[in-house]
Amino acid sequence: MDDQGEKLQDVDAALLAADVMMRVAARSVLEVEDLVTSPQLRVLVAIATRGPQTLGEIAAELGVHASNATRTCEKLVQAGLITRSENRADRRFVHLTLTQDGIALVQRVIGHRRAALAEVLAAMEPRDRATALHAFRAFAHAAGERPAADGRFSLVLPAIA
Template identity: 75%
Template sequence: MDATPENLHEVDAALLAADVMMGVAARSVMDVDDIVTSPQLRVLVTVATRGPQNLGEIATELGVHASNATRTCDKLVRAGLLARTENPTDRRFVRLTLTRKGTALVDRVIDHRRAALATVLEAMDPAERAAAADGFRAFALAAGVRQGADGRFTLVHPPAAASA
């Protein structure tokens, strides 16, 4: 769907909300930028939200060559934020999981985001807040986010709505 005069106010409202969300995310990253880079944080958040990953999945998520993903993950392993384990079903592939230290760092970032968003939501009328929550859920689903049986949320590539 392209921006048209009929939906321009909806698209602009989404852009405005996205700008606010990006500001919240950027400030949460600044809270840990002395510990990890943005790509490293993306790896940690990916593993936190999707569960154990292999290097190919990380490379795909970051949009980089496998060797770049390997270097990024090697640094996270050396920092004690990520652990490598053999995949029990295929020993050629390693599984990457968060360590306690990695989990604590991701939790710190997510807690920062939750607090910032809660402040904004608390400034809204309760009915607006409920409508916004419903709208955010619908937006995430339309973008391809799915919740698995384990409770984890994943972004399906490409989103189902976009491939129709």
């Protein structure tokens, strides 16, 4: 097999693993789809990963007009998942933070993802698992070890108080 063929096989192997991980992430979203929409979950994860956010930051996160972000966040406020508070330094800005219920929902989703991945890892032979984990770390390092900017596939969250 030539160099080009090997590279294609390497990419195909990475795509297969990525597909499995994306299906795990998608199933965790389905678990809470009766409670929040996908954009609402993105808002919750953005707040969980970055701390309090403004409506402008949420609009940029979702790639929508500020009025759409306001409606999305209002539904989360009404559901008791986030709270709004005025910025004391500049009342034009509203900070959005997670409530205890919002924290619990995000932790539920992330917990589901972690448990599903742990199940796959547990099914592997110990030597293969060690090899895969080493490869995952090397892959993340080569990519700069940064989680997705939108938090959509985040599996690790900072400690939430």
